[in-house]
Amino acid sequence: MGAGAKTKGRSAAAAHQSLMNESTLPCACTIAGSDSGGGAGIQADLKTFSALGVWGCSVVTAVTAQNTRGVRGVWTLPPAAVASQIGAVVDDFAVGAFKTGMLAEAGIIRTVAGALPEDAVLVVDPVMIATSGARLLAEDAVDALTADLLPRAALVTPNIPEAEVLSGLAGIDSAEGMIDAGRRILRHGPGAVLVKGGHLSGGEAVDVLVTHDGVSRLSGERHPGSVHGSGCCLAAAITAFLVRGEDLSDACRHAKAFAALAITHAAIAPSGASMVNPGAVRWD
Numbered sequence: 001m002g003a004g005a006k007t008k009g010r011s012a013a014a015a016h017q018s019l020m021n022e023s024t025l026p027c028a029c030t031i032a033g034s035d036s037g038g039g040a041g042i043q044a045d046l047k048t049f050s051a052l053g054v055w056g057c058s059v060v061t062a063v064t065a066q067n068t069r070g071v072r073g074v075w076t077l078p079p080a081a082v083a084s085q086i087g088a089v090v091d092d093f094a095v096g097a098f099k100t101g102m103l104a105e106a107g108i109i110r111t112v113a114g115a116l117p118e119d120a121v122l123v124v125d126p127v128m129i130a131t132s133g134a135r136l137l138a139e140d141a142v143d144a145l146t147a148d149l150l151p152r153a154a155l156v157t158p159n160i161p162e163a164e165v166l167s168g169l170a171g172i173d174s175a176e177g178m179i180d181a182g183r184r185i186l187r188h189g190p191g192a193v194l195v196k197g198g199h200l201s202g203g204e205a206v207d208v209l210v211t212h213d214g215v216s217r218l219s220g221e222r223h224p225g226s227v228h229g230s231g232c233c234l235a236a237a238i239t240a241f242l243v244r245g246e247d248l249s250d251a252c253r254h255a256k257a258f259a260a261l262a263i264t265h266a267a268i269a270p271s272g273a274s275m276v277n278p279g280a281v282r283w284d
Helices: 003-022 041-051 079-092 106-115 139-152 160-167 175-186 230-243 248-264
Strands: 027-035 055-067 070-076 097-100 122-124 192-195 204-211 214-221
Touching (some): 027 041, 027 079, 027 230, 041 055, 041 230, 041 248, 079 106, 097 230, 106 139, 122 139, 139 160, 160 175, 160 192, 175 192, 175 204, 175 214, 204 248, 230 248
Parallel strands (some): 027 055, 097 122
Antiparallel strands (some): 192 204, 204 214
């Protein structure tokens, strides 16, 4: 290689390094389980981050053997492995926000709560039961979730069954019931609660954002049938919009619109089941 080529190479490298030094890579981190079918969990989170122009880091809490037909097996990682992954991420990346999904058991929940940076912006998707009915959070882990992790959360995003567990209310069947549940969940210490109304009937899908300052209703078109990974996509999109600098209200509103598009463009598995498809969404 001639001297000119070497000089040109060094100049290009220097320019690239200068550009990296002048800009901060927008970065989010998902702490969740792996879905071998690619429709939910860490896979759905990373696809969502990428679609929204955010670099995605990941911390695996559990490995699942699953597809759109069901969950065949779950293997949780040791808490020390989870803590080590979080440490590796925060040592090298300026993570703008973290999102948790499947945490599986109390030991992992306490480990995550202790390993996150003190100033971490945290979105908690309290994944408890898979669409197929398989339990993804041990029953004895709910107390750890409410005592150790929810107080650290900027936002918690339960669906109605999860909101019933976290609030102690049963039979939530209206927006008013969702609001009541959200207020009760606030007592556990999070900054806000987004109760998702997808399990209710009606032509509109209404979510309620409950904060210490008031309540906002987010309405959208209800899509028929179940779409695998839609809850993961919504929470990951909220996380990405927070990283992009939006306030919580706008992040929730834009994430709902994004998730609706990802559902509209759902991928159809050979089984006929629908999977959320954030990679098909174009968002400016």
